[in-house]
Amino acid sequence: MELKQMPPSDETENIGSQSKQPGDAVTRVDQNWKRSLTESISSEAFSKWYQNRQFAKNIRNGTPYFNGPSSVKSPRRHSPSQLLQCQRKIVYNQLNAPEESANPEGIFWFGNRFEKDIIMPFLQDLIADSNTYVCNSLWVDFTINTERGELRIKGETDPVVVDAEAQPLLPLEIKTKRSIDGLTKPNRHHKAQIHAYMRGLTKKHDYEVTDAIVLYGSRTNLDVTSFHVEFDPIFWEEVVLEWAESHTSYRLSDDLPPADPEYAWECNVCSYRHRCGQSSEPYADISPYGLLPEYTGYPQEKVRKYLEAHDGAVLTPTLAQQYPELASQHPVAKWQCVSCDAQFLWDEPDWDGDQSAPPLCPKCANNGTPAPLRSPQPDEQYQPQEADQDE
Numbered sequence: 001m002e003l004k005q006m007p008p009s010d011e012t013e014n015i016g017s018q019s020k021q022p023g024d025a026v027t028r029v030d031q032n033w034k035r036s037l038t039e040s041i042s043s044e045a046f047s048k049w050y051q052n053r054q055f056a057k058n059i060r061n062g063t064p065y066f067n068g069p070s071s072v073k074s075p076r077r078h079s080p081s082q083l084l085q086c087q088r089k090i091v092y093n094q095l096n097a098p099e100e101s102a103n104p105e106g107i108f109w110f111g112n113r114f115e116k117d118i119i120m121p122f123l124q125d126l127i128a129d130s131n132t133y134v135c136n137s138l139w140v141d142f143t144i145n146t147e148r149g150e151l152r153i154k155g156e157t158d159p160v161v162v163d164a165e166a167q168p169l170l171p172l173e174i175k176t177k178r179s180i181d182g183l184t185k186p187n188r189h190h191k192a193q194i195h196a197y198m199r200g201l202t203k204k205h206d207y208e209v210t211d212a213i214v215l216y217g218s219r220t221n222l223d224v225t226s227f228h229v230e231f232d233p234i235f236w237e238e239v240v241l242e243w244a245e246s247h248t249s250y251r252l253s254d255d256l257p258p259a260d261p262e263y264a265w266e267c268n269v270c271s272y273r274h275r276c277g278q279s280s281e282p283y284a285d286i287s288p289y290g291l292l293p294e295y296t297g298y299p300q301e302k303v304r305k306y307l308e309a310h311d312g313a314v315l316t317p318t319l320a321q322q323y324p325e326l327a328s329q330h331p332v333a334k335w336q337c338v339s340c341d342a343q344f345l346w347d348e349p350d351w352d353g354d355q356s357a358p359p360l361c362p363k364c365a366n367n368g369t370p371a372p373l374r375s376p377q378p379d380e381q382y383q384p385q386e387a388d389q390d391e
């Protein structure tokens with residue numbers, strides 16, 4: 001709805017004095033306009049505005065690829081931020097499985113602003129007299145020879161304290177949590193992440209980076225705590241690289257890793273809980289391909305990204321009913337009769353979208369033997385094709 005200052009109408013009220021006084025910026029406001037504005041401030045309107053804003057920002061920043069699905073990375077490539085997390089979750093993520101919930105944009109936004117607006121100035125003031133500087137971030141991109149062949153680790157650090165020659169002295173990893181009460185050590189995967197940066201910076205620069213800091217900020221009260229991390233070659237080789245090797249093996253063999261999260265909380269915030277089998281939905285151990293036909297919680301944007309990521313992927317009839325806009329842009333699988341095997345277009349049967357009462361097969365109904373229609377299961381929707389693998 002377009003909102004503009006509307007001319008006074010019969011419903012116009014005077015605010016303050018009865019007549020306009022010199023110096024009053026606005027003395028009369030149209031009641032209809034106020035109602036329109038109030039109704040326009042909705043969750044849907046805000047969500048659409050935010051998505052459009054992010055889309056434009058990515059183009060402005062020269063990172064339009066963030067607006068589409070991620071390219072499928074080589075099985076040998078690892079991102080520091082994914083190390084030591086649930087192997088299955090990372091495989092789902094890397095192969096663009098359909099995500100079941102929206103991104104925690106508030107957490108991303110807070111983390112970003114916390115680092116830029118609070119921690120960076122804080123660090124700059126802290127080191128002001130030390131002839132050192134704070135660099136926003138540095139890239140690491142290095143390879144390691146392992147028993148399972150060469151692995152590559154590529155990623156971007158958080159702020160790094162550097163010397164006057166821009167040699168890295170002390171990388172930091174900045175994280176936010178709802179609360180930092182009771183934190184006594186860094187999370188193991190954050191320790192792994194900062195180890196990857198220390199090792200990468202050492203390989204890239206003529207300087208042994210042996211120390212780092214993991215800093216946590218509270219999203220509730222802005223409390224901060226930090227932990228000094230010393231490079232530990234045993235942790236690096238026996239824990240971090242072992243995880244990376246095993247992940248590469250799962251990817252190379254096309255095996256779905258076991259549902260074995262590194263941390264119990266991972267499942268609660270995982271965007272693949274339903275296909276994994278950690279929910280009340282009737283699914284478990286589903287491959288990264290195909291939509292769950294009985295799951296209705298997919299956000300539209302995530303379904304769109306999934307369809308764009310996979311040549312040959314189709315929308316299920318149930319999701320086509322839920323998101324007709326997507327159905328007009330992407331192929332839709334047909335309903336299938338559980339009894340006579342007849343197939344019908346997604347909008348052919350008369351159905352109100354109630355998942356607990358699937359549409360009936362018109363053919364069987366005519367024969368006096370009503371039978372339900374069903375959506376194809378994930379493994380019937382699409383066969384994965386050879387993916388382009390981005391090194």
Ligand code: SF4
Pocket residue numbers: 086087088089258259260261266267268270271272273276277278
């Ligand atoms: S639900 Fe848990 S076990 Fe399953 S992929 Fe997610 S984090 Fe891993």
